[in-house]
Amino acid sequence: MKFALFLASRLGKAVFVVLGVVVVNFFLIRLAPGDPAAVLAGQAGAGDPAYLAQLRESFGLDKPLLTQLYLYLKDVVQLDLGFSYRNHVPVLDLILERLPATLLLMSSAFVFSIIAGVLLGVFAAKARYNNRRQWLDSTVMTGALILYATPLFWLSLMGILLFSVVLGWLPAFGMETVGSSLTGLARARDIATHLVLPTITLGCFFMAFYVRLTRASMLEVIGMDFVKTARAKGVPPEKVVRVHVLRNALLPVITFAGIQLGQMAGGAVLTETVFAWPGIGRLMLDALLQRDYQLLLGIFLVTSVMVVVFNLITDIIYRYVDPRIAAGAQAQGA
Incomplete structure (x- = not known):
């Protein structure tokens, strides 16, 4: 209830x-x-x-x-949501056609950024806490600062030049190979290959936030009394970090992740434009240049709903991760 x-x-x-x-x-x-x-x-x-x-x-x-x-x-x-006079189709049909590509890119970049960011943040915090390995902490934090300060479009272009043009490892543009007519697992592998560069490019920018936030939160929690008590009881160091420190340090990360999901929709506009990814970010840019007002309003509405849903999910997850939130709500109700 x-x-x-x-x-x-x-x-x-x-x-x-x-x-x-x-x-x-x-x-x-x-x-x-x-x-x-x-x-x-x-x-x-x-x-x-x-x-x-x-x-x-x-x-x-x-x-x-x-x-x-x-x-x-x-x-x-x-x-x-109206009719797109430029594309001659209903706005909702056009958005629903492009939305899966954007959700795929955003979810992949989000998972990559939060996993890599939390792991690197934990690694940096442990290196900082261990006075003999502070140079590792400095290296991780310097790399995160460089990624945060690098413009997203420049990072995208450099990724294309290095991994597509010079090395030839990954495709540069599109969501799948044009005219390949692939199906099943072969098509899934083709899409996954095209997804690597946009995911890493978009994810690296946001990963820098999680590295710095996780490190700061970990260092704050490590010095608290309950962590010292766990160590005094003889709990193994890795278990202390995993069970006692990391769980409490992740609370601000979860809160920030809900906000970052909304911001990723904005970052997807640049990423989709550079990599010719057929999502609603690129569709929004085309609608803006063509003054397709109905389509613009429809895209703004859908992205707004996405941001609200992401924040709602974050509130629900936060309620389960931190029991104090539910306890506080029950106390206020009483």
């Missing part, structure tokens, strides 16, 4: 957040300079005022702004 109330509260807040994002995005898009009807008429080679008026009417641009907002919210509730 307590968990059901917690989940209902979070879902209610999530709905209001998504609604607020939809309204703000709608007004921001409408405040952008330029007329999408004029752009479409120019692409069709027609500048007739009657044709422009017909286009504005067909897209609802001739109505007052608040009326447009009401009609848009009404359609969103019915899962109708």
